[in-house]
Amino acid sequence: MHRVAMEHADKILKEKEALQRKINILETRLSETNAQHKLSSEGNVSDSPLLLEFDVLKEDNILLKEDIEFFKTKLIEIAETEEGIFKLEKERALLDASLRELESRFIAAQANMMKLGPRDAWWEKVEKLEDLLETTANQVEHAAVILDHNHDLQDRLDNLEASLQAANISKFSCSLVDLLQQKVKLVEDRFQACNSEMHSQIELYEHSIVEFHDTLSKLIEESEKRSLENFTGNMPSELWSKISLLIDGWLLEKKIAYNDASMLREMVRKRDSRLREAYLSYRGTENRDVMDSFLKMALPGTSSGLHIAHIAAEMAPVAKVGGLADVISGLGKALQKKGHLVEIILPKYDCMQVDQVSNLKVLDVLVQSYFEGNMFNNKIWTGTVEGLPVYFIEPQHPAMFFSRAQYYGEHDDFKRFAYFSRAALELLYQSGKKVDIIHCHDWQTAFVAPLYWDVYANLGFNSARICFTCHNFEYQGTAPARDLAWCGLDVEHLDRPDRMRDNSHGRINAVKGAIVYSNIVTTVSPTYALEVRSEGGRGLQDTLKVHSRKFLGILNGIDTDTWNPSTDRYLKVQYNAKDLQGKAANKAALREQLNLASAYPSQPLVGCITRLVAQKGVHLIRHAIYKTAELGGQFVLLGSSPVPEIQREFEGIADHFQNNNNIRLILKYDDALSHCIYAASDMFIVPSIFEPCGLTQMIAMRYGSVPIVRKTGGLNDSVFDFDDETIPMEVRNGFTFVKADEQGLSSAMERAFNCYTRKPEVWKQLVQKDMTIDFSWDTSASQYEDIYQKAVARARAVA
Numbered sequence: 068m069h070r071v072a073m074e075h076a077d078k079i080l081k082e083k084e085a086l087q088r089k090i091n092i093l094e095t096r097l098s099e100t101n102a103q104h105k106l107s108s109e110g111n112v113s114d115s116p117l118l119l120e121f122d123v124l125k126e127d128n129i130l131l132k133e134d135i136e137f138f139k140t141k142l143i144e145i146a147e148t149e150e151g152i153f154k155l156e157k158e159r160a161l162l163d164a165s166l167r168e169l170e171s172r173f174i175a176a177q178a179n180m181m182k183l184g185p186r187d188a189w190w191e192k193v194e195k196l197e198d199l200l201e202t203t204a205n206q207v208e209h210a211a212v213i214l215d216h217n218h219d220l221q222d223r224l225d226n227l228e229a230s231l232q233a234a235n236i237s238k239f240s241c242s243l244v245d246l247l248q249q250k251v252k253l254v255e256d257r258f259q260a261c262n263s264e265m266h267s268q269i270e271l272y273e274h275s276i277v278e279f280h281d282t283l284s285k286l287i288e289e290s291e292k293r294s295l296e297n298f299t300g301n302m303p304s305e306l307w308s309k310i311s312l313l314i315d316g317w318l319l320e321k322k323i324a325y326n327d328a329s330m331l332r333e334m335v336r337k338r339d340s341r342l343r344e345a346y347l348s349y350r351g352t353e354n355r356d357v358m359d360s361f362l363k364m365a366l367p368g369t370s371s372g373l374h375i376a377h378i379a380a381e382m383a384p385v386a387k388v389g390g391l392a393d394v395i396s397g398l399g400k401a402l403q404k405k406g407h408l409v410e411i412i413l414p415k416y417d418c419m420q421v422d423q424v425s426n427l428k429v430l431d432v433l434v435q436s437y438f439e440g441n442m443f444n445n446k447i448w449t450g451t452v453e454g455l456p457v458y459f460i461e462p463q464h465p466a467m468f469f470s471r472a473q474y475y476g477e478h479d480d481f482k483r484f485a486y487f488s489r490a491a492l493e494l495l496y497q498s499g500k501k502v503d504i505i506h507c508h509d510w511q512t513a514f515v516a517p518l519y520w521d522v523y524a525n526l527g528f529n530s531a532r533i534c535f536t537c538h539n540f541e542y543q544g545t546a547p548a549r550d551l552a553w554c555g556l557d558v559e560h561l562d563r564p565d566r567m568r569d570n571s572h573g574r575i576n577a578v579k580g581a582i583v584y585s586n587i588v589t590t591v592s593p594t595y596a597l598e599v600r601s602e603g604g605r606g607l608q609d610t611l612k613v614h615s616r617k618f619l620g621i622l623n624g625i626d627t628d629t630w631n632p633s634t635d636r637y638l639k640v641q642y643n644a645k646d647l648q649g650k651a652a653n654k655a656a657l658r659e660q661l662n663l664a665s666a667y668p669s670q671p672l673v674g675c676i677t678r679l680v681a682q683k684g685v686h687l688i689r690h691a692i693y694k695t696a697e698l699g700g701q702f703v704l705l706g707s708s709p710v711p712e713i714q715r716e717f718e719g720i721a722d723h724f725q726n727n728n729n730i731r732l733i734l735k736y737d738d739a740l741s742h743c744i745y746a747a748s749d750m751f752i753v754p755s756i757f758e759p760c761g762l763t764q765m766i767a768m769r770y771g772s773v774p775i776v777r778k779t780g781g782l783n784d785s786v787f788d789f790d791d792e793t794i795p796m797e798v799r800n801g802f803t804f805v806k807a808d809e810q811g812l813s814s815a816m817e818r819a820f821n822c823y824t825r826k827p828e829v830w831k832q833l834v835q836k837d838m839t840i841d842f843s844w845d846t847s848a849s850q851y852e853d854i855y856q857k858a859v860a861r862a863r864a865v866a
């Protein structure tokens with residue numbers, strides 16, 4: 068704009084010079100005429116025709132002189148007006164630049180709003196925005212003042228035009244007047260254009276300010292909301308879990324009545340903001356005040372959400388051995404998100420990751436539970452894990468059941484978990500809760516089902532329906548029948564072929580008891596549910612057939628918050644399906660960390676993360692290591708084994724490859740490293756002999772590592788062979804083999820390596836497709852929700 072104005076000024080100057088030249092010519096002619104006049108008068112030629120001509124010339128000269136004066140003044144006026152317009156244009160250019168700046172800062176502010184950081188940083192942003200807003204407002208005011216002053220300019224232009232039109236100009240100067248009029252017209256146009264641009268910019272400014280105000284108030288509103296929810300962390304549900312634990316604590320400590328507790332719990336489930344506000348306003352003060360204000364709010368209400376209590380031996384990340392742990396937190400969170408009140412009861416292991424529990428504290432109450440003819444005290448700890456309310460039971464029993472520095476593998480595991488199952492039910496019973504669903508998992512908490520119906524229902528604690536999930540039929544929890552009596556079960560009553568007696572030997576079987584005594588029985592994938600109805604049932608197939616109406620397979624999901632490559636804090640670089648550069652960076656980082664060769668970035672890396680037990684196909688894992696070496700790839704195994712021979716065998720393999728910079732075996736449990744391996748690997752092997760569901764293949768896909776799996780159980784429900792033309796291309800996501808032998812695995816690996824090296828573009832598309840598959844808990848949690856609701860409805864119908 069500035070450049071255009073300069074060009075205009077140049078043009079005017081040139082025209083002015085041309086005008087000046089014409090004036091000069093006229094002046095020269097005038098002086099020549101004057102000289103002639105003088106000469107003539109000296110020579111007495113007054114009556115000659117020359118004299119007549121001279122008179123005419125003289126008259127012309129006078130007119131010309133007047134014209135010149137007129138033009139001179141007009142030219143000065145035009146120059147002055149032009150200068151004003153020049154200034155106006157400069158102002159407009161400034162306004163334009165600051166509008167651009169305002170726009171870009173506005174966009175940045177909006178982007179910032181999307182990724183709000185910690186609260187303090189956040190307020191800083193709001194303050195900066197307010198400053199910017201003030202500066203902008205000042206600029207607009209200034210622009211408005213300039214526009215006001217432009218009335219002077221407009222007046223001057225009008226006068227100029229009028230005087231040019233009215234001017235009584237000699238015939239010699241008509242063309243000059245035209246020229247001047249054109250000039251004034253040009254100046255006038257420029258003035259109008261500049262003026263209207265300034266007006267529209269001011270309008271834009273005002274619009275931006277309104278938008279700015281809106282954004283700012285949204286930011287402030289959001290900030291307040293977040294500060295309410297986030298005062299302890301980033302999970303909104305965390306707050307509700309804390310409130311829920313607080314209420315239960317009061318109830319157990321007999322500070323509030325059962326009915327009040329139920330109403331308050333219902334308010335928690337509905338996320339009643341009054342409860343939240345009361346809790347936050349009394350934060351840090353006496354519990355008593357919070358309790359009083361809560362009680363004032365407890366009003367009767369109705370509910371459609373369920374109260375679900377999971378009783379389990381594991382929960383990720385606080386006490387994790389395998390997939391069971393992931394299911395408890397993943398399913399729990401998904402159900403909580405759907406509006407149900409979910410709580411978890413776990414043993415308080417001495418080896419659990421206490422740092423993963425927030426607000427861990429012991430309640431001022433001891434819950435007594437029965438065991439081997441005596442009553443034992445249990446300390447009850449509460450805290451939140453992944454935003455879920457968790458109870459940890461610490462038995463005050465001389466055997467120190469959960470202070471063994473490991474989760475499982477003790478000689479008295481049967482006793483430890485029979486004790487825990489009884490204590491967990493006792494906790495629910497004594498808290499007076501009317502839970503809708505008690506969901507127990509695997510043999511360790513299978514005792515809950517017969518205990519509930521044979522012991523607790525007789526005490527009037529019978530509002531719940533029992534759901535039992537068997538995560539692996541390999542582990543059934545068997546013992547001599549008499550051991551059932553430890554937790555208060557009636558041996559005679561239960562040691563029968565249609566109840567708890569094992570189908571093939573004289574012992575009792577905890578999983579069988581749960582199948583018989585639960586209202587709902589599930590396992591973790593549809594294919595595995597089929598497999599266990601025959602040999603996969605490990606002796607329980609007949610029992611499952613008898614109870615087939617209440618038995619179904621629901622494929623597990625994965626916790627997509629924990630397993631998310633675009634937010635994973637363990638990774639060197641976060642990435643997503645659209646940007647695979649980050650994946651390459653993680654591969655390079657892992658190679659460096661594990662001292663693997665890094666000369667060829669595209670050398671394929673095969674990962675494997677597993678418990679090293681027979682089920683996982685240990686001989687095939689061993690074969691995959693050698694096969695990868697043969698195919699020119701790199702192999703990283705992260706695994707540990709509870710079986711000493713297997714652990715030793717793999718230590719031997721690790722030693723063997725110690726100096727090979729393409730193979731690494733890390734024989735331990737390491738959660739952080741597992742994330743890095745998922746992110747770094749190109750392929751992931753899961754050659755299981757049987758696999759109830761399997762989570763690693765799903766996690767691997769989410770991290771862009773293509774699975775190579777044996778077609779069994781949940782692997783069959785989640786991995787579909789890339790070369791299988793009988794299934795639609797969209798669902799093909801990995802490489803599978805059927806026979807659990809080395810040839811089967813080798814051929815699947817060869818196909819994968821071939822595709823990887825020969826068709827990099829096809830491979831890339833496969834990786835991107837795998838990363839976008841929805842393995843979240845949403846669908847599976849809906850299936851659980853559905854069967855829970857049906858069971859509860861049936862119960863209500865017969866009540």
Ligand code: ADP
Binds near residue numbers: 391677736738741762
């Ligand atoms: P399972 O429950 O039979 O062990 P799953 O595939 O269902 O097998 O779940 C295994 C879970 O345990 C996954 O989250 C996997 O990442 C994790 N995991 C297994 N072994 C290790 C290990 N050595 N270090 C870290 N995480 C492991």
